[in-house]
Amino acid sequence: MFSWQRLMGWLLGVALLLGFPVFARAAEPAPTPSAPSGAWVVTAEVVRWAPHAATPAEALKAVGVSLPAEAVLTVNGQAWKPDRSFPAGSVAVVQVQPAVKMTLMVDGAPLTLQTAAPSLGEALWRAGVTLHEGDRLLPAPWVSPAATRDAALKRAVRLQVQEGKQAFLLTSAAPTVGQALAEANLAPQGLETTVPGDVAPFPEKGSVVLHRVWEKVVLRQLPVAFTSKTEARADLPLDTVKVVQEGQYGLQVQRMRVRYEDGKEVGRVVEDTWLARAPQPRIVGYGTKITIQTLQTPDGPVKCWRVLRVYATSYSPCRLGVGHCSDKTFSGATLRKGIVAVKRSWYGYMAGQKVYVPGYGFGTIADIGGGIPGRYWIDLGYTDSDYQSWHQWTTLCFVAPPPPPNQIPWILP
Structure with a gap:
């Protein structure tokens, strides 16, 4: 069975939980199931019963509450027009959320807003402040204006980014070149550099040059010439010669670090050299027999x-x-x-x-x-x-x- 006392207790509990001061008129009797119509009015200051009210406007008038400009009016948690009738078959709860005053810094210039919007993004939309691609808003658009009275909007800048032979447009409101490129998944990696540098402020005019730099290690093989020598051989007749051992080239290996910038080789440095295979001399035997x-x-x-x-x-x-x-x-x-x-x-x-x-x-x-x-x-x-x-x-x-x-x-x- 429906209990007005239970509803009243619930509303009072909600009001106390939300920190609303509660003032009740002793002369106003608690509603009973036989009451023909009415609504609860909840504001930042009061929670009151408005008997016989058929619309939010009648309920607010009955309890002496005005509807401020930019305030949000809800009935049973849903946005409601002041002159729209309450839903049939239930007791209406009318809530008035007043507007808050906040300061929005747009590229360093202050803008004062009066808003009752539930989110910062909607508050800007209601004030005619449009967010564009790449704009940076702090705090986030979904934060309630009541939770923060200060916000900052930095408009994005569109610049040309040159990467080798390719050029494309980048829109960003990041404070530095490196952060702007990172947002576009173009952050310099390893030895890569940018002009201006990655910690420089993102320029409002001009362009950003991204130098793709990488290195690779290569091994270079070089032949090592063999020597020739003679050797006396008592088993060979006098005035005869014979190749006792064929010469064999040795192998020297160089480890080089090759640097490339924007696809072109710009330098190479020999980091180490070693003899992978020693040369084998050519030995010619001459007879001494x-x-x-x-x-x-x-x-x-x-x-x-x-x-x-x-x-x-x-x-x-x-x-x-x-x-x-x-x-x-x-x-x-x-x-x-x-x-x-x-x-x-x-x-x-x-x-x-x-x-x-x-x-x-x-x-x-x-x-x-x-x-x-x-x-x-x-x-x-x-x-x-x-x-x-x-x-x-x-x-x-x-x-x-x-x-x-x-x-x-x-x-x-």
Whole structure:
């Protein structure tokens, strides 16, 4: 069963909970179920019963409450016009929410508002203050004006953002360049920079340049040249050479940090270098094994410790090719048959050694000649009276026994 006393108690409890002072007239009897009509009027100052009221305007007049400008009028929690009849079949609760005074700073300029709107956003809309894309409102639009008497609105600025070859518009009211770019998911990452800098105020004119910067580490492989060396080999015959070990290139690795700005490489720095594989030298073995050979000649068997294929020429005192005659030799011996000249690079090792040349006979290396480039060469000496011309390949036998090892040129120059 409906209880007016229970409703009255509930309204009084709500009023006390909301902090409303409650004044009740002793002369006004509590409503009873037999009351034909009426409404409860709730304001910031009073909670009163208005009997026989059919509209909010009648109820407010009955209790002596005026409706301020910009105030919000509700019936049973719903917005209601003052002259609209109460809903049938229930007791109406009329509530008056007065307007509050607040200050709105728009880009630093103050604007005073009187509003009873439930939210800050609706209060601005009622005052003709339109929010645009990117505008920044503090506190948030859904905050009640009664909860805050001060608010700030910063209008967004539209600027061009240049990112490499791309350009686009950015609308923001953020205080700094970095915050504006972050709101647009364009915040600089890592080494990336902006002009103006990311902590600079967001400019009201001009543009913002975003430099995309990144680095990557690359490994560069470089060949390392191998060396060549010779090696005496007792298992190889004299005057023979053999590649004992093939050369192999080594591998050097460089770790480089490459920097790119807006898609272009702007620099690279070598951070470390190491030898990944050492080069392997090329080893050429030269023979030191001397084998005595017997050369059958018209002068009888001749034992040779070294046999070479050489190109032979001949000369005599007046066939020196120098424009005058002379029988002097480098060793001091008189030029005659039996004197054999070699090039200077041979003479230091071979001076005084006995040789045999088929068709010439025995001789001694005792003079130096110019030689023929690219050939093993000897010059056979004669006197002017017994001179014979030589221009041919022949055999040069170094007559045994061999000299001491330190006097043997193992590799002929």
